[in-house]
Amino acid sequence: MTLASAQEMTDRNDRSDRREADVALGEDWVGPASGIDPELLDRRARRGFITLNRSPLARKIITFNLLALILLVSGVLYLNPYRDTLVAEREDALRTQAVLVAEVIEVQMPLGAPVNLATGDGIDIEAALDRVNLPAGTSLRLFDATGNPVTARDGPPAEARDERPTVLTDALVALWRGTARLVGARPDPDGGHAADPVPGLVAGALDGSVQAQLTRDAEGRTGFAVAVPLAPGGRISGAVALSGAAGEIDALVRAEREQMLQIFVIAILVSIGLSLVLASTIANPLSDLAAAAEIGRERNARNFGPGRVRIPDLAARPDEIGRLSVAMRGMVAALYDRIDANEQFAADVAHEIKNPLASLRSAVGTLRVARRDDQRDKLLDIIEHDVRRLDRLVSDISNASRLDSELVKEEEETFDLVRMVSRLADHFEREAADKGVEFIADLPAKPIVIRGLEGRLAQVIVNLIGNALSFCEAGDAVRIWARQRENRVLLVVEDTGPGIPEAALTKVFKRFYSERPEAQFGNHSGLGLAISKQIVEAHGGVIWAENIRPTEADITSDPIGARFVVGLPV
Numbered sequence: 001m002t003l004a005s006a007q008e009m010t011d012r013n014d015r016s017d018r019r020e021a022d023v024a025l026g027e028d029w030v031g032p033a034s035g036i037d038p039e040l041l042d043r044r045a046r047r048g049f050i051t052l053n054r055s056p057l058a059r060k061i062i063t064f065n066l067l068a069l070i071l072l073v074s075g076v077l078y079l080n081p082y083r084d085t086l087v088a089e090r091e092d093a094l095r096t097q098a099v100l101v102a103e104v105i106e107v108q109m110p111l112g113a114p115v116n117l118a119t120g121d122g123i124d125i126e127a128a129l130d131r132v133n134l135p136a137g138t139s140l141r142l143f144d145a146t147g148n149p150v151t152a153r154d155g156p157p158a159e160a161r162d163e164r165p166t167v168l169t170d171a172l173v174a175l176w177r178g179t180a181r182l183v184g185a186r187p188d189p190d191g192g193h194a195a196d197p198v199p200g201l202v203a204g205a206l207d208g209s210v211q212a213q214l215t216r217d218a219e220g221r222t223g224f225a226v227a228v229p230l231a232p233g234g235r236i237s238g239a240v241a242l243s244g245a246a247g248e249i250d251a252l253v254r255a256e257r258e259q260m261l262q263i264f265v266i267a268i269l270v271s272i273g274l275s276l277v278l279a280s281t282i283a284n285p286l287s288d289l290a291a292a293a294e295i296g297r298e299r300n301a302r303n304f305g306p307g308r309v310r311i312p313d314l315a316a317r318p319d320e321i322g323r324l325s326v327a328m329r330g331m332v333a334a335l336y337d338r339i340d341a342n343e344q345f346a347a348d349v350a351h352e353i354k355n356p357l358a359s360l361r362s363a364v365g366t367l368r369v370a371r372r373d374d375q376r377d378k379l380l381d382i383i384e385h386d387v388r389r390l391d392r393l394v395s396d397i398s399n400a401s402r403l404d405s406e407l408v409k410e411e412e413e414t415f416d417l418v419r420m421v422s423r424l425a426d427h428f429e430r431e432a433a434d435k436g437v438e439f440i441a442d443l444p445a446k447p448i449v450i451r452g453l454e455g456r457l458a459q460v461i462v463n464l465i466g467n468a469l470s471f472c473e474a475g476d477a478v479r480i481w482a483r484q485r486e487n488r489v490l491l492v493v494e495d496t497g498p499g500i501p502e503a504a505l506t507k508v509f510k511r512f513y514s515e516r517p518e519a520q521f522g523n524h525s526g527l528g529l530a531i532s533k534q535i536v537e538a539h540g541g542v543i544w545a546e547n548i549r550p551t552e553a554d555i556t557s558d559p560i561g562a563r564f565v566v567g568l569p570v
Contacts, residue, residue: 057286058279065275066268073264077172077257086249090224091212094138098226098242099210101132101140105240109232117144117230117238129153137245143202144238158245166258198241201227205239221247285321288312289328345511349397356386356393397527407456407538415454416447417489417568418482421461425480428465436474442481448489450570456535457568460543463528464493464564471497471562484570491566499547499559508545509533541568 108128109115115123125142134140134155142150201211205227215223223246230238292311311332314325363382370376425441432439461480468478476496483490500508511530536543543566547559 055279055283055287057283058276061279061282062272062275065271069264069267069271073260076260086252087214087224090244090249091214091226094224094226094242094244095210095212095228097135097138098228098240101134101242102228102230102240104128104132105142106230106232109230109237115232115237117142117150118146118148125151137248139243141198141241141243142238143206143241145206145236147199147202147206147239150238158248166254172257172261198225198227198243201225202239202241205229205241206236208236215243215246222249223247224249282321285312285314285317285325289314289321289325293328353390353393356389360386360390407453407535410453410456412452413454414449414451417450417457417491418443418446418448420454420458421480421482421491424458424461424465428469428478432469432472432478435469435472437469437472438477440477440479440481442479444482444484448482448484448570450489450568452539452568453535457539460532460535460566461491461493463532464566467528468493468495468497468562468564471495473497487570489568489570491568492563494548494561494563496548496561500545500562502547505545505547509543536566536568539568541566543567 105128108131109123115121117123117125129140129142129151132140132153134153136156137158138155139152140155141152144150197213197215201213204211206229208229208231210229211227213225215225224244225241226243227239227241229236230240289312311329312325313329314322315329316322317325360383363379363386367376367379367383370379421443422441425439425443429439429441465478465480472478472495478496479494481492481494509529509532511527533543543564546563546565548561548563549557549559
């Protein structure tokens, strides 16, 4: 063994020892027991709690949550259902009060005689108005039949309201008015009238209908006015106009909006807090997973050899992030297993190729000093044998190295396993007859339909039957049989050869392992059974080898043959 190969074996043993130590410590071949890379821990410590400037996902979560809340509150404020309800209620109440006042005055009017409210003929106006109880904060005006004012009275002053500060509402109103001025729009969406609307209402009331209108004074305060005709006996003699206290509705709406905005501010703060917590439970684990992958990429870019990518273990989370963590850890573990297998395969290939190369080097060196023709012929035979051995070895290695990718690329199909084995049996039956070996195919009459790669499974059968024939001599027998058992099928190849040494039963499926007679040395690469095992396992099946003994009671008895069993799902 050369110095380079010795160093390679030492490095591989060191990696194996480190892996065994990691497993003993609970690292499960992906990371340490904590499941977190030290560099990842350092990044997490420097990152601290999630911040908006570092997490686009957190910003999106908070923005989307706030947009929904802002749209909801803006819609409520824009539609203003509370104000509309107040206006409708105040209109109905004032209309009812105006009708009652008109009825009280009409009762004081004579039914038959004409009434002139302007001169007071037919009615004592002051006495009639004394009987009217005006609600607090309202004012009454009496008009004659021509629409001219006759008299007016005010109700008791409204009780002073304990108005709370409306900072948020005032700020929004100022913002709205400023924006409206900038765009040249009308700042007040409700319209209103700064001029006195009562004369217009009275004109409509003198036509015989009750008139009502939302008003706005010079200071922009909202009020309400109602005009009701006075028509004792069906003859219109005048009208009564009743006006509510200006600003009452505004105060109520302002207080209601302030409460709504306060709740909105609290909801925003709660939403931001919950969004940060939600973003932390989502963004931080995803950031850890992404950082672990980035660390692995950086290490590969910087040719860091000793460290492994350690994916955080979030399997305890019952959500998609937990599933993602499990999937990534499995992918990383499979990747490292593949890397280790490739390293092992490369080392085995180097070792296997060095043997025929060493033999070739020795034979070529000896050929230079050989004097006799028989010695040269023997050396040439050795060289030819080693060249064929190298060619076979390289071909098998090439097939084995491409097998994984080809198994993934090839499309599975449904086929009859019995028909495939029957065709192969016909071919090997002639080969066995030429060798003096009896070949028996015990296959069921009914088809066994499975799904898989027919060509690859045929390669497995060829390897097993070829191995069995290579160990048999004239007078021996090879038997292949298949049986279906519920959801699986068993395919068995038996021979009456020398059997398999007990120590080799667990090694025959390893790459480059070969346990053959000395006469067959160099004729087999030792990859056939390893490739067969790889194909069977890719189909979700199992394969194993065992010896056939004359009696199962005595396990120490000499074997009378070997048996290879393939189990495949149906």
